[in-house]
Amino acid sequence: MTVNTQPATERPDPRAFGLPVVEQDDIPAELRALVGRVHDLIGAVANTTETDPRTLAEAAAAVEGVTERLGRAPRRQIGTMVRRDLPGGASEFGTISNIVAGDTNPAAPPLSLVPTAEGVRGEVTLDTVYQGPPGLVHGGWIAALLDQAVGTASSLATSPGLTARLEIDYRSPTPLFNPLEITAEVERTERRKVYVNGRIRVNGEITAQARALMVRVPFPE
Numbered sequence: 001m002t003v004n005t006q007p008a009t010e011r012p013d014p015r016a017f018g019l020p021v022v023e024q025d026d027i028p029a030e031l032r033a034l035v036g037r038v039h040d041l042i043g044a045v046a047n048t049t050e051t052d053p054r055t056l057a058e059a060a061a062a063v064e065g066v067t068e069r070l071g072r073a074p075r076r077q078i079g080t081m082v083r084r085d086l087p088g089g090a091s092e093f094g095t096i097s098n099i100v101a102g103d104t105n106p107a108a109p110p111l112s113l114v115p116t117a118e119g120v121r122g123e124v125t126l127d128t129v130y131q132g133p134p135g136l137v138h139g140g141w142i143a144a145l146l147d148q149a150v151g152t153a154s155s156l157a158t159s160p161g162l163t164a165r166l167e168i169d170y171r172s173p174t175p176l177f178n179p180l181e182i183t184a185e186v187e188r189t190e191r192r193k194v195y196v197n198g199r200i201r202v203n204g205e206i207t208a209q210a211r212a213l214m215v216r217v218p219f220p221e
């Protein structure tokens with residue numbers, strides 16, 4: 001039975017939880033470029049066949065130098081959020097260094113999800129940084145992508161919550177270097193509980209699907 005006892009129309013402002021908020025448009029283009037180059041670096045390091053000790057040592061020293069230089073500025077407060085405008089006039093908050101979708105996380109693919117009539121949709125192509133079995137996406141990353149999708153669908157349709165339960169059916173291998181279409185939508189809500197379904201498609205075929213229970217976080221008084 002579908003029970004909608006607590007439809008959420010309020011959008012909590014993360015500042016009410018003591019979390020700083022950055023406007024997505026205020027993230028400097030140069031920081032975005034740096035995030036992109038470090039993302040490329042992760043792939044280059046993971047896949048290099050370079051064996052010359054001097055070349056490798058120089059690369060390590062160069063990276064260490066950049067890390068030290070950036071470390072001179074204070075770190076962002078843990079839990080810093082970013083506000084993003086969405087197509088259609090809505091906006092959403094996300095953690096700025098979210099491992100799946102964070103604007104400033106070089107390890108994130110990143111996955112960008114937009115609202116649809118049903119829920120949310122995004123497309124992403126993963127490289128060997130996300131490899132599990134040869135040529136295939138790691139199962140944990142498949143779960144991570146789907147967790148993000150069901151969480152975002154739930155958050156946009158109701159209000160932000162935490163994943164209480166996530167069940168994944170891995171139906172067929174999910175390949176690297178192929179566009180993954182990720183969709184999710186709310187099935188029903190019961191008080192603070194939001195039941196959400198999601199899936200990954202490759203060339204129109206479902207490779208993995210998720211059933212999730214999100215529990216909405218109570219707003220501060």
Ligand SMILES: CCCCCCCCCCCCCCCC(=O)SCCNC(=O)CCNC(=O)[C@H](O)C(C)(C)COP(=O)(O)OP(=O)(O)OC[C@H]1O[C@@H](n2cnc3c(N)ncnc32)[C@H](O)[C@@H]1OP(=O)(O)O
Nearest residue numbers: 014017093094147148151152155160162163164165191215
């Ligand atoms: C802050 C503002 C900023 C905005 C922000 C925006 C972010 C927008 C994008 C989000 C995109 C992120 C997507 C990644 C999402 C993660 O990765 S979340 C991280 C992984 N999850 C966690 O760490 C959660 C850990 N678990 C917990 O903290 C707590 O167990 C929970 C889930 C909050 C529930 O605890 P609780 O609030 O005390 O609620 P509780 O009363 O126990 O349960 C409520 C109801 O849920 C049921 N329930 C709870 N757990 C379960 C379960 N495992 N199975 C079945 N039923 C359950 C209970 O039975 C109860 O049912 P009813 O009595 O109402 O019928």
